[in-house]
Amino acid sequence: MTAELDAPASGTTDDSDVVLEAEGVSKHFPVRRTGRDVVKRTTHHVHAVDDVSFALRRGHVTAMVGESGSGKSTVARVMAQLHRQTAGTIRLHGEPVDVRGGRRFRAYCRAVQMVFQDPFASLNPIHTVRYHLTRALRIHGNAGRTRAEREAALEDLLASVQLTPARNYLDKFPHELSGGQRQRVAIARALAADPEVLLADEPVSMLDVSIRLGVLNLLRDLKDRLRLAILYITHDIASARYFADDIQVMYAGQVVEGGDSETVTQSPAHPYTRLLVESAPDPDRLTGRTDAPEDSAQGEPPSLISPPSGCRFHPRCPFAMDRCSVASPPRLEVGDQPGHWAACWLFDTPSVEAAS
Amino acid sequence: MSEPVLEIKNLSVDYGMGPDAVQAVRDVSLTLHRGEVLGLAGESGSGKSTLAYGMTRLLPPPGVVSGGEVVYHPQDGAPVDILGLNRPQLRKLRWSEISIVFQGAMNSLNPVHKVVTQLCDVIKAHDKRSTPASRRARAAELMKLVGINTDRLDSYPHQLSGGMRQRVMIAMALALEPSVVIMDEPTTALDVVMQRQILTQLAELRERLGFAVLFITHDLSLLVELSDRIAIMYGGRIVEEANARQLYREPLHPYSLGLLKSFPALRGERRELTGIPGSPPDLRAMPSGCAFHPRCPRAFEPCADRDPVLAAPEDKTRSVACWLHVPGAGRTAENSTSSTTARS
Numbered sequence: 010m011t012a013e014l015d016a017p018a019s020g021t022t023d024d025s026d027v028v029l030e031a032e033g034v035s036k037h038f039p040v041r042r043t044g045r046d047v048v049k050r051t052t053h054h055v056h057a058v059d060d061v062s063f064a065l066r067r068g069h070v071t072a073m074v075g076e077s078g079s080g081k082s083t084v085a086r087v088m089a090q091l092h093r094q095t096a097g098t099i100r101l102h103g104e105p106v107d108v109r110g111g112r113r114f115r116a117y118c119r120a121v122q123m124v125f126q127d128p129f130a131s132l133n134p135i136h137t138v139r140y141h142l143t144r145a146l147r148i149h150g151n152a153g154r155t156r157a158e159r160e161a162a163l164e165d166l167l168a169s170v171q172l173t174p175a176r177n178y179l180d181k182f183p184h185e186l187s188g189g190q191r192q193r194v195a196i197a198r199a200l201a202a203d204p205e206v207l208l209a210d211e212p213v214s215m216l217d218v219s220i221r222l223g224v225l226n227l228l229r230d231l232k233d234r235l236r237l238a239i240l241y242i243t244h245d246i247a248s249a250r251y252f253a254d255d256i257q258v259m260y261a262g263q264v265v266e267g268g269d270s271e272t273v274t275q276s277p278a279h280p281y282t283r284l285l286v287e288s289a290p291d292p293d294r295l296t297g298r299t300d301a302p303e304d305s306a307q308g309e310p311p312s313l314i315s316p317p318s319g320c321r322f323h324p325r326c327p328f329a330m331d332r333c334s335v336a337s338p339p340r341l342e343v344g345d346q347p348g349h350w351a352a353c354w355l356f357d358t359p360s361v362e363a364a365s
Numbered sequence: 366m367s368e369p370v371l372e373i374k375n376l377s378v379d380y381g382m383g384p385d386a387v388q389a390v391r392d393v394s395l396t397l398h399r400g401e402v403l404g405l406a407g408e409s410g411s412g413k414s415t416l417a418y419g420m421t422r423l424l425p426p427p428g429v430v431s432g433g434e435v436v437y438h439p440q441d442g443a444p445v446d447i448l449g450l451n452r453p454q455l456r457k458l459r460w461s462e463i464s465i466v467f468q469g470a471m472n473s474l475n476p477v478h479k480v481v482t483q484l485c486d487v488i489k490a491h492d493k494r495s496t497p498a499s500r501r502a503r504a505a506e507l508m509k510l511v512g513i514n515t516d517r518l519d520s521y522p523h524q525l526s527g528g529m530r531q532r533v534m535i536a537m538a539l540a541l542e543p544s545v546v547i548m549d550e551p552t553t554a555l556d557v558v559m560q561r562q563i564l565t566q567l568a569e570l571r572e573r574l575g576f577a578v579l580f581i582t583h584d585l586s587l588l589v590e591l592s593d594r595i596a597i598m599y600g601g602r603i604v605e606e607a608n609a610r611q612l613y614r615e616p617l618h619p620y621s622l623g624l625l626k627s628f629p630a631l632r633g634e635r636r637e638l639t640g641i642p643g644s645p646p647d648l649r650a651m652p653s654g655c656a657f658h659p660r661c662p663r664a665f666e667p668c669a670d671r672d673p674v675l676a677a678p679e680d681k682t683r684s685v686a687c688w689l690h691v692p693g694a695g696r697t698a699e700n701s702t703s704s705t706t707a708r709s
Binding site for chain 1: 628
């Protein structure tokens with residue numbers, strides 16, 4: 010990563026900035042077969058992620074927003090290669106990734122690290138902060154040769170997550186730390202590998218509201234300082250707007266809309282994104298008069314074992330046309346901002362004209 | 366404002382006894398008026414759930430209500446002190462007058478009984494003369510009320526989605542038409558879209574049935590939209606209480622301001638947010654004076670020594686426990702106020 014550090018400053022988003030890329034990635038999980046399935050020789054699958062493509066750029070935060078069960082965490086796990094994708098390609102610096110454990114997996118981990126949702130569960134309660142960080146440093150060969158070098162590395166790590174002075178924290182056990190401090194230790198552990206990509210799976214949703222922003226601001230600071238590419242997975246679209254540069258919206262295993270975060274949140278195009286934005290609490294819409302707009306969608310996300318045909322949102326969509334239940338919409342330009350797209354037939358100009 | 370339906374007076378709740386007791390709720394007074402939605406906001410550990418369980422006497426040991434009064438005013442009849450009731454009286458009051466929708470309601474349904482059995486159970490326990498047919502009819506009516514198809518009556522909880530289970534819990538809470546419903550983080554486990562659907566329905570139901578709601582959550586932006594009045598808890602105390610609009614437009618307590626600033630806005634300008642420095646206090650070792658002073662950007666000389674009292678600053682419609690709003694609390698008050706405004 011040291012070589013690329015001298016790359017031109019942010020603002021340019023050409024292809025050379027792309028660190029990690031997913032192309033048509035799908036992940037299906039087999040469902041336990043019932044007696045009848047065995048006889049009929051069929052196996053059902055949960056289509057957790059279907060045909061997802063996006064790119065993570067250096068010094069850029071990409072948010073993946075969706076409800077629970079939309080497959081956003083599976084995307085992170087596939088990107089980290091904790092699950093192997095069913096179909097599609099993941100590229101690190103343009104090279105297709107093919108790791109099945111062992112040395113190559115470790116090398117991949119060095120570049121792509123994960124931060125998990127629950128710092129209470131992701132740190133081992135019987136080990137100190139020092140143990141957690143030293144182990145990560147050793148495994149990834151960043152511990153230095155002498156004890157002094159290792160200590161210096163530990164101090165640097167804790168300083169980078171704003172836990173100073175380091176000696177106050179190094180010999181503490183996880184239960185002696187507050188939730189925010191724990192999550193900072195988990196981030197420090199990810200940084201110990203000196204990664205280029207950070208996959209943050211709901212990094213603040215388990216923390217108290219008053220300390221969430223501190224952790225998000227820390228991640229942003231790290232992104233700027235270390236030029237990390239961050240995938241921020243969240244269900245909170247308001248925090249995605251605050252923290253991320255780009256937003257991808259997931260619904261039922263597919264990415265339905267993407268664009269820069271201001272555009273997606275301020276002028277959402279896909280009916281699902283509109284529903285999501287409308288549903289978010291809005292203090293300016295005061296006291297109880299929560300009259301949802303007439304055309305707002307009802308119902309619940311579909312089963313992913315047998316997802317709906319065509320567009321997966323069509324059973325709930327107030328704008329559904331005949332075409333929606335037949336054919337799955339491709340990414341279509343919305344046209345208001347460059348790079349803003351939605352997978353919705355409403356933005357296919359000929360079909361809209363034909364309908365009207 | 367309408368008459369009060371539930372008055373909490375100087376309630377204190379401890380965990381444990383003797384010198385090791387941890388004071389989870391300290392000297393809280395709160396009034397819920399008939400038909401209003403009162404929001405109670407605070408971080409985890411601020412004592413908001415303990416307050417709800419303490420006032421309904423649902424607190425499991427080692428929780429002890431160590432002082433105060435909780436007075437319930439029935440529609441007709443004399444006020445009752447809930448803390449002084451004996452078991453049969455309490456049993457009668459619970460659910461028929463005050464009901465609760467629990468935190469994590471998804472797990473509060475019995476997995477081995479059908480939804481209809483659980484709904485009928487509530488009615489049967491309080492109305493001995495009801496017949497199985499009338500109970501089933503009432504259960505169906507309740508399901509319709511919360512927008513679930515009645516053919517779901519014979520489902521088991523695991524056959525329902527999270528949102529539906531939550532609605533069943535709300536239906537159950539409304540079964541006996543109580544005048545107070547306490548909701549302890551009823552939508553925290555749900556997705557925003559489902560949360561919106563349930564809250565919209567709740568607003569409709571409240572308009573139709575006229576019950577009062579004590580809505581407990583950590584999501585202040587949700588409360589501002591939903592409730593009439595909001596009380597903010599920190600470290601076991603209420604630090605500010607005001608009309609929802611007032612609290613949103615001009616919060617007086619620095620903690621309220623910090624909380625409001627902790628939620629990124631989805632609409633309007635994109636601004637830089639800081640959150641609140643430090644972490645929530647440890648109830649076993651509370652800071653001296655105002656519990657918030659170690660994290661407070663505007664703390665000055667009296668804050669560390671003396672506890673501020675919850676009082677009305679100028680008008681009677683709201684109250685705040687902060688030395689900044691006590692005239693003459695210290696010369697330095699003016700200075701520190703002006704310096705912070707200059708900085709921001």
